[in-house]
Amino acid sequence: MELFLKIANIIPIQKSKEQHLLNNSEPISLLSPISKIFEKILSKRLYNFVKNKLSDKQYGFRAKHSIIQGITEMYADLVEALDTRRMTTAYFIYLSTAFDTVDHTILINTFLKHGVR
Secondary structure: OHHHHHOEEEEEEEOOOOOOOHHHEEEEEEEOHHHHHHHHHHHHHHHHHHHHHOOOOOOOOEOOEOHHHHHHHHHHHHHHHHHOOOOOOOOOOOOOOHHHHOOHHHHHHHHHHOOOO
16 A cells, blocks of 8 residues: 555656756656545644644645735735834745755654654
């Protein structure tokens, strides 16, 4: 069963019009229907476990929370800071490949430490 969940068809999708350049393609994994169902169940269970631990400032990847809300709140904070002559700082972090750089043994141990089995 475990092996079946790991099988995927990988196809290249072009990111730009210059199709002759090899680095302009992005691999997309097409998973089996069983694998997708398993992924949805696991995602729902994991989200139910962590939803109360997430910051109110977490806008991406959450139901009924959009990045537009985050931008609107940040804009209001910036306007208020300008009006009151306070210095302000913003950090923007791009984490699209962060999971690929995580040591999975450490990740699993962290999940176990917080009660995710």
